[in-house]
Every structure is written in C-alpha cells, then in structure tokens.
Amino acid sequence: MSAIQILEVLLGLVVLYIFLSIIITAFNEFFAWITRKKIRYLNEGIKAIVQDRIIPFYNHPLIKTLDPDASTRNTLSITDIPDTIFADTAISLATEDKIDSNEILSALKEKSDSFSKQILIHFKQAGGDLQNARQNIIHWYNESWRTYSIRYKQWTMLISFITALIIAFCLNLDSIMFIRFLWTNEAMNNLQKTCSEAVAGDSGLWNQDDTALTKYFRTVETAAFEIRQRFFPFGWKGPCYLNGEDLNQQKTAFFLQDLRCLPVFCAQWALKILGIAFTALAVSLGAEYWFKVLEKYLRIKT
Numbered sequence: 001m002s003a004i005q006i007l008e009v010l011l012g013l014v015v016l017y018i019f020l021s022i023i024i025t026a027f028n029e030f031f032a033w034i035t036r037k038k039i040r041y042l043n044e045g046i047k048a049i050v051q052d053r054i055i056p057f058y059n060h061p062l063i064k065t066l067d068p069d070a071s072t073r074n075t076l077s078i079t080d081i082p083d084t085i086f087a088d089t090a091i092s093l094a095t096e097d098k099i100d101s102n103e104i105l106s107a108l109k110e111k112s113d114s115f116s117k118q119i120l121i122h123f124k125q126a127g128g129d130l131q132n133a134r135q136n137i138i139h140w141y142n143e144s145w146r147t148y149s150i151r152y153k154q155w156t157m158l159i160s161f162i163t164a165l166i167i168a169f170c171l172n173l174d175s176i177m178f179i180r181f182l183w184t185n186e187a188m189n190n191l192q193k194t195c196s197e198a199v200a201g202d203s204g205l206w207n208q209d210d211t212a213l214t215k216y217f218r219t220v221e222t223a224a225f226e227i228r229q230r231f232f233p234f235g236w237k238g239p240c241y242l243n244g245e246d247l248n249q250q251k252t253a254f255f256l257q258d259l260r261c262l263p264v265f266c267a268q269w270a271l272k273i274l275g276i277a278f279t280a281l282a283v284s285l286g287a288e289y290w291f292k293v294l295e296k297y298l299r300i301k302t
Contacts, residue, residue, distance in 0.1 A: 007297065009179060009182040011294075011297060012178065013175065013178060013179065013182075013282075014293055014294050014297065016173075016178060017282050017283055017285075018287055018290045018291060020164065020167070020279075021283050021285070021286055021289075021290055022287050023167075024160050024164050024167075024283055025160075025286065028159055028160055028163070032156070037155060038152055039078070041148045041149075042078070042081070042148070043075055043076050044148060045144065045145050049115075049141065049144050049145075050090075051113070051114050052113050052114065052115065053113060053115045054074075055074070057093060058070040058071040058074060058075075058076075060089045060092065060093060062085050062088055062089045062092070063089055066081065083138045083141050086138075086141045087134050087137040088134070090119060090141075091130075091133070091134060091137065093115075094107075094108060094115065094119035094120075095107055095119075101128040101129070101130065102128075104123060104128075104130070105120070105128060108120040108123060122140060160283070161280055161281065161284040164279065164283040165280035168279040168280050169276050171234050171235060172235055172236045172260060173234055174272055174275035174276050175275045175278045175279045176274065176275030176278070177272075177275055234260070236260055236262060237261050238261070
C-alpha cells in the first residue's frame with residue numbers, strides 16, 4: 001500500500017478512538033459526579049493547605065459565595081475554588097482585613113498557627129507589598145493543588161482504561177481487527193477495480209473469447225465486492241470452523257472469514273486480547289489527544 005493508503009487506515013482508527021473517547025469522557029464525568037471524587041480531592045487539598053484555620057475558611061464570605069452551606073457541613077460541595085478567590089480569602093483570614101503593610105506584618109507575626117506563618121513567608125518574600133504577596137499566594141495555591149490534581153487525573157485515566165477495556169471486550173473493539181478490516185477493504189477495492197478493467201471489452205489484456213479466464217476474473221471481482229460490502233466489524237460471532245479440514249486450513253480460514261469470529265486457537269486469542277487492550281489504552285488517552293492527532297493528520301494531508 002502507498003503512504004496515502006496507510007494514512008487513510010490510520011485516519012479510520014483515529015476517528016474510531018475519538019468516538020469512543022467522547023463516550024468514555026462522558027461516562028467518567030457522570031461517574032465522578034456519582035462518587036464525588038473530585039470534591040473529595042478538593043477538600044483534602046484545602047484542608048492540607050489551610051490546616052487549623054479550616055473552619056474560619058468555610059465561614060468566610062468569599063467562600064460562602066461559592067458554597068453557602070460549607071460552614072454548616074464543614075466540607076465543600078464544589079469541585080473548584082479559583083486561585084484568586086483563595087488568595088483573597090487567605091489574606092483576609094491571616095491579616096484580619098488590614099491594608100497597611102506594617103500592620104499586616106505585625107498581625108501575622110503575632111499569630112502562631114501554621115497557615116498564618118505560611119502567609120507571613122509570602123509577605124516577606126514580596127517585600128511587604130500586598131499585590132506581590134497575593135501573586136505569591138496564588139502560585140503557592142496552584143502548586144499545592146497540583147499534587148491532588150495529578151492524583152485525580154491518574155484516577156480518571158485508570159477509570160477510563162478499565163471502562164474502555166470492558167466496552168472494548170464486550171463489543172469486540174479490536175484495533176488489530178480494525179486495521180485488517182480497513183487494510184483489506186482498500187485492497188479489495190483495488191482488486192475489484194483491476195478485475196473490472198481486465199474483463200472490459202476494450203482492455204486488450206487477453207483474448208476475450210477465453211471464457212474460463214473471464215469467468216475467473218468475474219468471480220474474483222464478485223468476491224472482492226462482497227468483502228467490501230461487509231459492515232463495520234464489531235461484536236462477537238461464534239467460532240468459524242471448516243468441517244473436515246486440517247488444522248492449517250482451520251487457522252487460515254480464521255483470517256479469511258468473518259472478522260468477528262470467536263478465536264479458536266491460543267495464538268488467535270493472544271492477538272485478540274492484544275488488540276482489545278491496545279484499543280482500551282488508546283481510548284484512555286482522551287478525545288483531546290486524538291483531536292490533536294487528527295489535526296496533525298489534516299496538516300500532513302493538505
């Protein structure tokens with residue numbers, strides 16, 4: 001096959017992965033909402049940062065605008081706190097809404113809790129400037145939250161892989177099988193075209209009175225057309241046996257018959273499991289990744 005034909009096969013796989021990734025992403029969002037996993041990670045992160053000032057943090061007016069009942073539950077029910085709101089809340093709690101730099105530093109030095117001491121460090125690094133200290137606190141919050149964000153992303157990828165693996169196995173979404181299907185479909189298209197040209201009356205390839213050869217090419221052309229007309233191969237079908245044939249013919253028949261056939265031999269099962277696992281791994285990368293791949297493909301194509 002030419003490079004263009006190979007790219008066409010890869011395009012078919014990318015489109016399939018995008019479609020499955022969108023489904024998996026929607027399921028993940030629903031599952032995360034049911035399990036409240038992202039909310040749990042946010043609460044863990046905020047408690048680790050604020051520590052013993054967590055109750056005043058929940059009671060702060062800026063936090064109540066995001067979650068009015070946080071102080072009643074002593075926990076957050078939202079999935080995100082903007083870094084600017086966190087910084088303003090942290091400064092307000094630690095400085096008791098003071099504005100003058102000297103008063104802020106004096107107030108922070110009098111406090112003994114670890115949260116206020118951390119805010120004091122950021123003020124000193126900013127040279128006592130309130131705006132610079134605010135930027136430092138925003139950076140501190142984002143860096144502290146990064147650990148929990150990575151944990152959440154790892155959990156999401158694990159759930160995506162497990163979900164994709166279950167779906168791929170149940171629907172027989174085998175990447176190796178799809179490559180064979182797309183590759184064979186293109187090859188059958190070329191074969192049908194060649195046979196059609198060969199049996200044309202003005203082809204001049206051989207004596208048109210050779211009925212046996214003409215019939216042979218007609219048969220090949222019909223077979224190629226029937227193979228190309230097979231619907232997209234997903235789902236399972238029972239084992240495909242050829243009665244009365246030897247072992248080698250059975251193995252060959254597996255690749256020539258319906259791609260959905262249940263594997264018969266260990267090597268076929270190994271190939272099937274590998275293809276399904278690859279599909280699950282590819283889909284777990286997410287739709288965004290495959291959209292970028294598709295964008296690069298279109299750049300190459302144009």
